[in-house]
Amino acid sequence: MTDLxxxxxAVDDRPMVKAExxxxxxxxxxxxxxxxxxxxxxxxFCLVGPSGSGKSTFLRCINHLEKIxxxxxxxxxxxxxxxxxxxxxxxxxxxxxxxxxxxxxxxFQRFNLFPHMTALENVIEAPVQVKKENRAAAKERAMxxxxxxxxSDKARNYPTQLSGGQQQRVAIARALAMQPKLMxxxxxxxxxxxxxxxxxLDVMRGxxxxxxxxxxxxxxxxxxxxVGDALVFMDGGVVVESGHPREVLTNPQHERTRAFLSKVL
Amino acid sequence: xxxxxxxxxxxxxxxxxxxxxxxxxxxxxxxxVIAVLAAMLLHTLIYNPxxxxxxxxxxxxxxxxxxxxxxxxxxxxxxxxxxxxxxxxLAVMRLSGNAVLxxxxxxxxxxxxxxxxxxxxxxxxNIGYLWPKLSIGIPFGPSFFSEDANTLVPVxxxxxxxxxLNEAAYMAEIVRAxxxxxxxxxxxxxxxxxxxxxxxxxxIVLPQAMRxxxxxxxxxxxxMLKNSSLVQVIALVELFTAGHDIYARTFQTxxxxxxxxxxxxxxxxxxxxxxxxxxxxYARGANRTxxxxxxxxxxxxxxxxxxxxxxxxTDEGSQA
Numbered sequence: 001m002t003d004l005x006x007x008x009x010a011v012d013d014r015p016m017v018k019a020e021x022x023x024x025x026x027x028x029x030x031x032x033x034x035x036x037x038x039x040x041x042x043x044x045f046c047l048v049g050p051s052g053s054g055k056s057t058f059l060r061c062i063n064h065l066e067k068i069x070x071x072x073x074x075x076x077x078x079x080x081x082x083x084x085x086x087x088x089x090x091x092x093x094x095x096x097x098x099x100x101x102x103x104x105x106x107x108f109q110r111f112n113l114f115p116h117m118t119a120l121e122n123v124i125e126a127p128v129q130v131k132k133e134n135r136a137a138a139k140e141r142a143m144x145x146x147x148x149x150x151x152s153d154k155a156r157n158y159p160t161q162l163s164g165g166q167q168q169r170v171a172i173a174r175a176l177a178m179q180p181k182l183m184x185x186x187x188x189x190x191x192x193x194x195x196x197x198x199x200x201l202d203v204m205r206g207x208x209x210x211x212x213x214x215x216x217x218x219x220x221x222x223x224x225x226x227v228g229d230a231l232v233f234m235d236g237g238v239v240v241e242s243g244h245p246r247e248v249l250t251n252p253q254h255e256r257t258r259a260f261l262s263k264v265l
Numbered sequence: 266x267x268x269x270x271x272x273x274x275x276x277x278x279x280x281x282x283x284x285x286x287x288x289x290x291x292x293x294x295x296x297x298v299i300a301v302l303a304a305m306l307l308h309t310l311i312y313n314p315x316x317x318x319x320x321x322x323x324x325x326x327x328x329x330x331x332x333x334x335x336x337x338x339x340x341x342x343x344x345x346x347x348x349x350x351x352x353x354x355l356a357v358m359r360l361s362g363n364a365v366l367x368x369x370x371x372x373x374x375x376x377x378x379x380x381x382x383x384x385x386x387x388x389x390x391n392i393g394y395l396w397p398k399l400s401i402g403i404p405f406g407p408s409f410f411s412e413d414a415n416t417l418v419p420v421x422x423x424x425x426x427x428x429x430l431n432e433a434a435y436m437a438e439i440v441r442a443x444x445x446x447x448x449x450x451x452x453x454x455x456x457x458x459x460x461x462x463x464x465x466x467x468x469i470v471l472p473q474a475m476r477x478x479x480x481x482x483x484x485x486x487x488x489m490l491k492n493s494s495l496v497q498v499i500a501l502v503e504l505f506t507a508g509h510d511i512y513a514r515t516f517q518t519x520x521x522x523x524x525x526x527x528x529x530x531x532x533x534x535x536x537x538x539x540x541x542x543x544x545x546x547y548a549r550g551a552n553r554t555x556x557x558x559x560x561x562x563x564x565x566x567x568x569x570x571x572x573x574x575x576x577x578x579t580d581e582g583s584q585a
Contacts, residue, residue, distance in 0.1 A: 063457055094462055102459035112454035115550040116472050126458035129468060158550035171454075178458060 014077055016041050016182055016213045017062060021071035024057055031057045033237040034071065039230070042211040046224040046245060049234035050260055055217045058234070059184050062215065063104045064097050075104065076181065102130060105175030109187040111167040113159040119146065119170045120155040123177045131178070138177070145173040149203050165196030169203055176207075183207065185216040221265055225249050233257045317520040324511060324524035333507030334528055340424060340493040340503060345486050347429035352436025357466065359441055370437065377434035383495055386427035390499040392418050424496040432489060439481045443474030475547040483540035487533050504528060 017039040024032040031054045039045045047055040060066040061073060064081040073080040081097060082089045092100075113122050123142035127133040146152045149169035151162075159167050168188055175183060185204065189197040201223050208214060208227050218224060224231055228245035233252075241248055241257045249265070252258045310316060324330055358370035377385070393414035402408030418426070447470050455465040494505035502510070508525035512518040538559075545556060557565065 065453055065456065098456070098459045098461050100459075101457055104457070106454075106457040108450060108454060110450055112448075112450040114451065114454070114469055114473075116547075117550065125468065126460060129464055130459045130461075160550060174458070 014041070015039055015074075016043070016076055017045075017215065018074040019058075019071065020073075022058065022061065022068050022073050023070035024054070024061060024066060024068050031237050032061070032068070035234075035237075035239055037232055037239060037242065039213065039215055041213055043213055043229045044208045044227050045213075045215045046228040046231040047215065047217045047234060048219070048221070048224065048231060048260075049240075053234040054237040055234045056186050059106075059186050059215060059217050062182075062184060063101050063106055065106075075100070098130075102126075102178050103181050105178060105180035105183040107168070107171050107175055107183065107185045107188045109190050111159070111164070111171045111191070113167055113171055113174070115159050118156050118158055119151060119162065119173075122159070122170055123174045126174070127177050142173070142177055145176055146170070148206075149173045150199070163196060164192045165199045168192065168200045172200075172203055172207075181213065183212055183214045185214060185218070187217050187219065189218070189220055219264060221249055221261070233260065235260070315519065316523070317517060320515075320517050320520035321524045321527075324508065324521050325527065327507070327511065329502065329507040329510065330504065330524065330528075333502055333504040334532075336421075336501070336503040337490065337493050337505075338532070340421075340428060340496065341486065341490045343425055344428035344432055344493070345489055347425070348432025348436045348485070348489075349482070351429070351433030352438075352440050353471075355433060355437035356440035356444060359437060360444060374434045374437055377431050378438075382427065382431050382492065383498060385431055386424060386496060386499055389418065389423040389426040390420065392423070420496075420499055420501045423499055424493075424501045428489065428493060428496070432485065435485060436482070439478055439485070440474070443476075443478035444470055446477045447473045472547070476544075476551055479540065479544050479547060483536065483543075486540075487536055490532055490536070491529060 015038040017037075019035045019037050022032055022035040023030065033054075035054075035058055047059065049055050057066060061068050062075060062080065067081060078100070079089075080100070081092055083092060083096075084090075113119075114125065117125060120139065120142055123145060124133075124135070124138040127138040127141070128135055143152060143155060146155055149172055151166055151169055151173070154162060154166060154170070159170070162170065172188075188204070189200050192200065197220065201220065204214070204216070204223070205227050216224070216228070224245045230242065231245040231248050232242040233240045233248060233254075233256075235256050241252060241254050248257065249261065252261055355370045355373060358366040359374075361367050396414055398411050399414050399417050400408035400411035402410070444466075451469050451473065452465055455469045456462075460468070493503055496503060497506040497509060500506070504525055508521045512521040515521075542558070545558070548556070
């Protein structure tokens, strides 16, 4: 705090993500019924809960893949998808939404690698197309990222030639190539064979150690307990319980949390 | 236990199976029937003087016919280029969230797919009846440029308009089907990376949609080559019309049609080969190994082991 050599960035007091009464419905079905939460910088924030509880939907609201119907959602102090001028909200243009998404990496349950591109091409696509980075420089960085996820020897392979775990690691490298300040993980290991889960979690653990802010929707309670800094249990579109993962997982206060954990642990 | 297991493996590898293969008498009967029919066909091709092979040969060298081939190719290529570009545009409009854009595309497709091509060709050729003068200027205001419709739309242009605008309507539906076949997760992943809608379409969705778009487009191109003969109704001399003009004079209808058909077959054959290679190009990433090219297959057949393996993508670039 007193170190004057550092720029006075508010590392501690400004949350990376802040949700205030976030509501989301599809037609008549209300999926999120007022979510309030805060994700601090450099935190590994785990979202757990039964399927249909709204945790994936909430994650997709953070980078505006889904529009929220009510409440406020902030990333790094800025409103998601809207701009406030006076007491009026203005929808952001597609271009402005895209600009904000650059800083938020997302990893999907089903990897969603671009199948017509090699692993390397997948990783350099956004830096070259979106940030207009020099191709050679992007390639060099991409190779370093692939190296980091342990796949430098697969750079020339197409996604179909990779295992699920390898594909997901390429997907993480692809997201990191945009140098995001926040990473969203939407059940990153749920589509993997059990023996491949570990390699993906290892990469995520490494990221956490480097101080990346991560929001992880997961069923991997072991990972949440070991790596997580905060955990939220959601059910039926509301936050039922939150706290430090070790506390919530070992000593759940609510009946619903207990019922869920007894099934997954 | 262990010992006996190993013993049985080394000493007791069973003899390779030598069984009598299943016989297929039905197939041989079929072959016999086809052989007889083929012989009859060959016989009549050679000994039936009505085929007039000399006339066929002469027609194939006729200058109007050779020029007609050129016109047919021109019409086909230009119409397909305009048709594909227009089709992509219409498909994007049709899939747009804007109701006016998608409605306009729907209306266009409704009109051009819903009326006969023949009618459209004659219509474009008679455009001067509706608007004797065509001009460029401010709508409902003064015009800067004005020209007689019949000068501005000569027969070739009318033929091109008819074929291309009609084709665009069909291509629009083909492209739309292709775009819709691409998994939604692809668009989401691209958007999550900060790619714009246009870049997502161009870099991510369309290249994948191509796998679905190419085969019917190949069909369309081959149809276009043959349908271009419809322009005979507006008296544009392409391959078929050139032939038609000859047999209208000489009454040697069948030999002339054979000559013309040989050229059509040659052209569609070349296109089929082209289509194969385009499909192969867009199969990247969809198949673990690309299918061999016909040349590679031929080499494998002739050269046995020395032949190249299918062009699998390997890890050779890992030192980069």
